[in-house]
Amino acid sequence: MVKKKRVMITGAAGNMGGETLKFLRNDLAKCELLLFDLDNSTSRQKLKEYERLSGVKVVYGDLLDCDLVYECVKDADIVLHIAAFVSPAADEFPERTMQINYGSAKNIVDSIKKSDRAHVTRFVNIGTIAETGDRMPPIHWGRVGDPLKPSVYDYYAVSKIAAERMVIESGLRYWVSLRQTGIMGPAMSKIEDPIMFHNCLENVLEYVSDRDSGRLMRNLCISDIDGELNEGFWQHIYNIGGGESCRVSTLEMYQVLYGKLGLTNLDYVIDPKWYATRNFHGQYYLDSDKLEEYFHFRRDSIDYFYQNYLDNLGALVPVAKVITKLPGGQKLMGAMIKRTMKKQAVKERGTIRFIEENDIEKIDAYWGSKNNWEAIPAKVSEMKKFADWDKVIKLDHGYDENKPTSQLNLEDIKGAAKFRGGECLSTDMETGNWAGKLDFKCAFDHTFTASPKLMLEGGHFCPQCELESWNYKERAKREPFFAQVWNPIQRKADGREYMKSYQN
Incomplete structure (x- = not known):
């Protein structure tokens, strides 16, 4: 008898996690489920019915508990890391936000490695559209690889950027980072919070429904379990979006x-x-159809x-x-x-x-x-209203994107680093190796290591600049890459530096 695959879902009692669970409960002939969430009355109420199901194990606890996380992860074939401390609450507790959102992902990655299954276990990291921040018109169309620009005071986005960086550079064979957009559904319809006024009247979002998000997670798992998922899906970053009908x-x-x-x-x-x-934060996606082509999850508008x-x-x-x-x-x-x-x-x-x-x-x-x-x-x-919503300004990523990735070499990386206001300090690189780490210096003379994939596909660059402050006006002066997401939507006199108030 073929052994069932074990799927671990963090945040199983949450919005996206709960919808994922609803779909996967119909596939218990193919997989076992380990549901992980905080031990509180809300989680216990939502997961109570699953505690009695054969093939389902419910664990209540803290993802910052290294030993507990290891016990859950060590036998998992697929880990769907959906749990997070989200805005607006996350923005009020910066240190706690970083501890939870970065720390939980780090504990899972470390546990996968400790189990000696780094070449086998699938790790699905959920990122966020907030990583790319404010993309008001006319730069309201975007894609993976655009500059990361979390909005000022958005510590949720900052923590997710740090976690995604760690995942990309983790050395796991099977990782993927899915940047979730705004999730529409009953929960969104009930929001009563000052954050609703932070959402600009001419801001845009390509939403996705809670149900389609759950269907996406389910189809990913079952496609992989059935051996139908192309290996090329892994080790990439994708934008989750509902498509044209959700813009x-x-x-x-x-x-x-x-x-x-x-x-x-x-x-x-x-x-x-x-x-x-x-x-x-918000944008229309130029590349969200990639996930739809893999998993055919879209149903809702x-x-x-x-x-x-x-x-x-x-x-x-x-x-x-x-x-x-x-x-x-x-x-x-x-x-x-x-x-x-x-x-x-x-x-x-x-x-x-x-x-x-x-x-x-x-x-x-x-x-x-x-x-x-x-x-x-x-x-x-x-109001003088923007009208040219269909016009796409595709941002320059600083290298020849028509060149096959297998042919990208050190000169390509040096040019991309220069476009980011920095410099590639490495003197050699294996052609086409996107995972190998190289040495860099940013426009502010910070030195760091990063892989070409992290920089070119993920839009990441200097981790110190990202962790220390929001210094976007000065960055735009020094970094042509970043200037593309600052200059078009800011007046010349606008902008100041904001220090980030947490301990790194």
Whole structure:
């Protein structure tokens, strides 16, 4: 009898992990599941039904517990590392965020190596779209390999960048990093937090549903278990996205959502001055179809989120539709919604709070300057709106991407390093070896080692610059590669250095 493969899922009680579990429970004839999550009432409630299933083991604990992680990982054939400490909570506890998000991934990688299965165990790391940060128009189309630019104060993204770097350079034979986008579903429809005002009105995202995310994870596992997954899939970074039907700007999303309540004039419900104009994250993907070609997981469109939103409002929907049909009804309903939303904007981390307290550091981060904020019109109808959404500005990665990777040599790497404002210090390189580490110096004279894959495919470069501060204005002056994601969306006077407040 063929031995079943063991799949370990971290964060099994979470949003993406829970959906993954729902799909994989139907494949227990092919695999055993080890479900890992924190020991709390929420996790125990969500995983209670799985504790009784044959072929499923539930472990409650902490991923920072090295011994426990090793006991779980040592016999795993596939590890889906989905668990994470996420924003907005993550941004309030920088040190804890780095400990959890970097430390958990490091413990898993170390455990795989300790088990002497580094050449066998599949490790699926979940990264984030937040790694590439603010990509407002006109540079709203992106792909893997673009510069990493986590937004100021986004410690979740910073921790995920550090974890991804470690995974890429780990030496594991079977690793992959999947950068997750915004996950739409019931959880997203219930968000009530100041972070909603950090999402700029003209920001874009290529969302994916919670269900499609779970289907992706399931199809990856079963494809590998069945021996159908091409070896070429591994040792790469991919963007997870729902495709064309899941691409939407924040303003367009509001137009549809409020339109379903009968609100056709957004001036009644949205004050543009409450919304940041930069320093969030999001983009449309030029390369998300790669995962779809492998795993055929897409089923949902953005309409799935709209329906979740309406379901969450419940009986309020027909009431709103009646009110907005009455004379003055749209204005009344809009005022009611604005009052509710303002309660979030005035909280800690809220955009109105930044302005009221004249918090210049926050104002500069989210608008560029106080003058920029003052210039924002008070009405949506008065906004000068971006319209050329289909125009693609494809960023230069600093080397000939038409050249087969098997032919890339030291001169290619030297040129790419120079484009990043630095220098490749190594004097020899095996042609086509993307995994071998080379010596580099960055534009700020920090020295470090990195593989060509980390730099060219991942968009990573100097780890010290990444860990010390957000110093984007100065980096853009010295690094042509990075300037591509800074200069087009910042005014000349905008930008300052922000030190990162955690212990490395």
